[in-house]
Amino acid sequence: MKTPKRIEPLVEDGLVDQVLRQLMSGKEATVYVVQCGDEIRCAKVYKEANQRGFHQAVHYTEGRKVKNSRQARAMEKGSRYGRKEQEAAWQRTEVDALYKLAAAGVRVPHPFGFYEGVLLMELVADENGMPAPRLNDLELTEAQALAFHAFLIRQVVLMLCAGIIHGDLSEFNILVDGEGPVIIDLPQAVDAAANNNASRMLDRDVENLANYFGQFAPALKKTRYSQEIWAIYQQGELLPDTPLTGRFRENNQAADVYSVMREITSARDDHEAKLRYQQIKREEGR
Numbered sequence: 001m002k003t004p005k006r007i008e009p010l011v012e013d014g015l016v017d018q019v020l021r022q023l024m025s026g027k028e029a030t031v032y033v034v035q036c037g038d039e040i041r042c043a044k045v046y047k048e049a050n051q052r053g054f055h056q057a058v059h060y061t062e063g064r065k066v067k068n069s070r071q072a073r074a075m076e077k078g079s080r081y082g083r084k085e086q087e088a089a090w091q092r093t094e095v096d097a098l099y100k101l102a103a104a105g106v107r108v109p110h111p112f113g114f115y116e117g118v119l120l121m122e123l124v125a126d127e128n129g130m131p132a133p134r135l136n137d138l139e140l141t142e143a144q145a146l147a148f149h150a151f152l153i154r155q156v157v158l159m160l161c162a163g164i165i166h167g168d169l170s171e172f173n174i175l176v177d178g179e180g181p182v183i184i185d186l187p188q189a190v191d192a193a194a195n196n197n198a199s200r201m202l203d204r205d206v207e208n209l210a211n212y213f214g215q216f217a218p219a220l221k222k223t224r225y226s227q228e229i230w231a232i233y234q235q236g237e238l239l240p241d242t243p244l245t246g247r248f249r250e251n252n253q254a255a256d257v258y259s260v261m262r263e264i265t266s267a268r269d270d271h272e273a274k275l276r277y278q279q280i281k282r283e284e285g286r
Helices: 005-012 071-078 080-103 142-161 198-214 218-222 225-234 257-284
Strands: 018-025 031-034 039-046 111-115 118-122 174-177 180-183
Touching: 005 018, 005 039, 005 118, 005 142, 018 039, 080 118, 142 180, 142 198, 142 218, 142 225, 198 218, 198 225
Parallel strands: none
Antiparallel strands: 018 031, 031 039, 039 118, 111 118, 174 180
């Protein structure tokens, strides 16, 4: 096929030999199958902001770091330069997440580099070397659903241990190759420690998994893995192999408001007494 304009520089630099075909076109990017030497890979070409269906909502971008204060100011003002930098930051989020998660042992496509809005990465393939199907396209037995769900919950834990929450995890963002599920599409990845919406994003990701696999294994719809995982994470005790039960009991014990108010009043009285003492000493020194 004709080489897309955005991939031409990669062909000129010898990073891509030829574009074989378009694999898919999604809400934020178009993915092509490309020949790179002896290997078949993917080239993910990110769409411009005005062409994307997935917008950079504040609850995703909150807490993301930028290179310097000039970029931060430009992004806040929404200048042309700021919008360009915002786009670059949005794309770099997926690249950085892929490298970090791959290093942490999460099953994601292996990245091979990022060049001017084009991400080169592994082509996730089935046993026959063909592009792996999405989870959404498979019909599962109850046993398969339970096994895949357990595996993906463990992947969610691995991601969180690496400080990342997918933010848009569902059956549409998971491929299944010969070894099992592979998580894809991470430009909206959330920084678990810096984003105030992190727990809500985790809830949604895990709930999406429970609802999908619950079609084949109904008992999964009653599990509460996200609350359990987040509680352990907040305690600083979450590890890749932390045992999980899928059960969670909320602490519904009423707060002792009167005790809290007594502490506040006591601290305020101590502070006022200190101020009065300092005032007296100043007056004595005159």
